[in-house]
Amino acid sequence: MRRIYLDHNATTPLAPEVFEAMKPYLTEEFGNASSIHSWGQRAKAAVEEARESVARLVGAQPGEIVFTSGGTESDNMAVFGAVEAARTTATKHVVTTAIEHHAVLYAARALENRGVSVTYVPVGESGVVDPGDIERSLRPQTVLVSVMHANNELGTIQPVEEIATLARERGIAFHTDAVQSAGKVPVDAGALGVRLLSLSAHKFHGPKGVGALYVRKGASLRPLMFGGHHERDRRPGTENVPAIVGLGRAAEIAREHLDEEAAHVRRLRDRLEEGLLHSVPQIHVNGDRSRRLPGTTSISFEAVDGEGFVIALDLRGIACSTGAACSSGSLEPSHVLSAIGKNREQARSTVRFSLGAINSSEDIDYALEVIPQVVSRLRSLSPTYREAVSDQLSAVS
Numbered sequence: 001m002r003r004i005y006l007d008h009n010a011t012t013p014l015a016p017e018v019f020e021a022m023k024p025y026l027t028e029e030f031g032n033a034s035s036i037h038s039w040g041q042r043a044k045a046a047v048e049e050a051r052e053s054v055a056r057l058v059g060a061q062p063g064e065i066v067f068t069s070g071g072t073e074s075d076n077m078a079v080f081g082a083v084e085a086a087r088t089t090a091t092k093h094v095v096t097t098a099i100e101h102h103a104v105l106y107a108a109r110a111l112e113n114r115g116v117s118v119t120y121v122p123v124g125e126s127g128v129v130d131p132g133d134i135e136r137s138l139r140p141q142t143v144l145v146s147v148m149h150a151n152n153e154l155g156t157i158q159p160v161e162e163i164a165t166l167a168r169e170r171g172i173a174f175h176t177d178a179v180q181s182a183g184k185v186p187v188d189a190g191a192l193g194v195r196l197l198s199l200s201a202h203k204f205h206g207p208k209g210v211g212a213l214y215v216r217k218g219a220s221l222r223p224l225m226f227g228g229h230h231e232r233d234r235r236p237g238t239e240n241v242p243a244i245v246g247l248g249r250a251a252e253i254a255r256e257h258l259d260e261e262a263a264h265v266r267r268l269r270d271r272l273e274e275g276l277l278h279s280v281p282q283i284h285v286n287g288d289r290s291r292r293l294p295g296t297t298s299i300s301f302e303a304v305d306g307e308g309f310v311i312a313l314d315l316r317g318i319a320c321s322t323g324a325a326c327s328s329g330s331l332e333p334s335h336v337l338s339a340i341g342k343n344r345e346q347a348r349s350t351v352r353f354s355l356g357a358i359n360s361s362e363d364i365d366y367a368l369e370v371i372p373q374v375v376s377r378l379r380s381l382s383p384t385y386r387e388a389v390s391d392q393l394s395a396v397s
Contacts (some may be wrong), residue, residue: 003317004363008203008295008356009152010321011178014246015205021249023206025242033239034230043241050248054212056253058178058197059188066213068243071179073199074213075103077224077235078175082196083111085220086143086173088205093117093141096128097148097158098339101177103144105335117141127156127287127340131163138166144173149197150181153323153336153352154287155296157181164193173219179211180190183254184293185262195219201243205357206250210243247248257357259340265355266294273297274351275368280375286350295355300342303385304349304378311376313319318367321352 021312023045031039033047048062055062068074083092096108098120108118119137123129129147138145145167150157160176167174175196178187182197183204189197197214201207215221215234226238254261273285282302301309306322313320323334333347342350353367379385 001317001367003367004319005358006318006353006355006363006367009155009293009352009354011202011208012205012356013358014207015250017253018206018249022242022246025245029241029338033241036230039228043239046245047239047241050244050251053248053251053255054199057187057255058182058199058214059190060214061217063232064189064214064217065246066215066231067239068211068213069209069240070202070211070233071101071177071198071200073224074179074200074211075101075175076107076176077213077221078196079104079107079111079144080145080224081172081221082175082219083116084222088141088143090141091115091117091144093119094144094146095119095121095134095137095142096146097121097123098191099123099127099129099151099154099336100146100148101152101179103229104148104177108146114385123339125340126156126291127336128291129158129163129279131159131166134163135166138170138172142170142172144175146175146177148177148180149187149192150178150185150293151287151336152180153334154298154340155180155293155354156184156287157291157293160194161192164195168193172267180293183251183258184295186258187215189214196221200234200251201247204250204254207243210240210247212247215259227343261357262294264357265359268359268361269295269297269353269355271300271361272355272364272367273299275364276371277370279368284343286337293354296352297354298337298352300346300350301375302346302349303382304375306351309349309351309374309378312378313371316370316374317368321354322348322350323352338369380390 007226031043033043051062051065112118118183121133121137147158147163149160164174176194177198179200181187182199200211225236230236284300286298333344337347360380
């Protein structure tokens with residue numbers, strides 16, 4: 001059976017070149033990067049080389065890159081670290097959006113439990129936040145604004161540069177979660193004007209369990225953990241040298257092939273999307289179709305249960321998702337789809353296809369052959385859908 005992976009927003013395959021770069025640091029180059037002997041110094045040199053590569057990917061200086069265990073830790077470090085570092089006697093206030101990743105949303109809720117006031121700015125049907133809504137939410141007590149660069153479910157790209165300007169003019173820390181965009185589209189922390197930016201290696205063919213937080217030079221940030229003086233006192237703990245090396249190599253590869261890979265996946269995504277819109281009735285593409293990541297499409301299939309759809313496609317060799325991988329199995333509908341106005345039934349009938357560099361035209365051919373068949377089969381088993389079709393035929397006759 002042909003197997004096609006269309007879930008690259010969940011994770012990506014490890015690039016062979018990344019694995020080769022990591023191998024020596026999993027075996028003979030085992031030194032602790034904090035040790036002063038030659039084993040340790042070779043490990044330290046590898047970590048610093050990786051830091052330079054990650055910095056180049058996001059338009060930063062090496063000293064502005066802090067290595068973490070991944071996107072979730074980077075988001076938490078940014079949100080908690082910026083709020084706790086803010087010096088004010090007033091009740092602190094944070095602004096974020098209703099469609100953020102749970103790593104930001106749940107961190108914001110935890111801040112509320114600590115007495116911090118939080119505003120969750122809504123978005124419209126497009127899935128793109130209005131900078132004016134952010135501006136109207138700001139207060140004299142606002143210490144942090146956190147708006148993701150690209151949404152993980154819809155792929156919509158937010159007007160981060162404009163919002164960052166609003167925050168910077170008022171002396172407010174600004175954080176963007178670029179976990180889904182870094183390595184897929186151009187991301188320049190300096191040009192965006194952000195103070196903090198999160199990324200994760202496994203979203204662009206690096207290893208799982210490693211990421212980074214960009215912290216602009218001079219920015220105040222309280223550490224989450226305490227111990228050694230690693231990462232310039234930002235994040236204690238012995239460095240995960242093999243994973244960091246892998247992140248650095250993945251960043252190099254992504255930077256070298258960014259434009260060509262983006263063009264490749266955009267062509268495939270558009271062909272998949274248009275093919276489904278032509279061959280499957282009663283479906284809808286969610287979010288802004290122009291302002292989004294090149295490989296992402298979120299589609300609602302009327303009268304089709306999303307979980308059952310994903311399982312049925314997997315049985316035919318196609319991997320996709322109903323939304324964020326970290327929310328898989330949740331009984332609640334996607335908070336992102338709810339935020340753009342989808343009702344519970346519509347949210348539960350939505351599937352996300354996210355394409356990557358490994359996909360081919362033949363993959364799309366197969367998907368366009370299989371998906372309409374599966375949709376037709378699932379709808380034929382739905383009493384609600386059969387009744388709706390019968391009523392439509394009766395009305396016509």
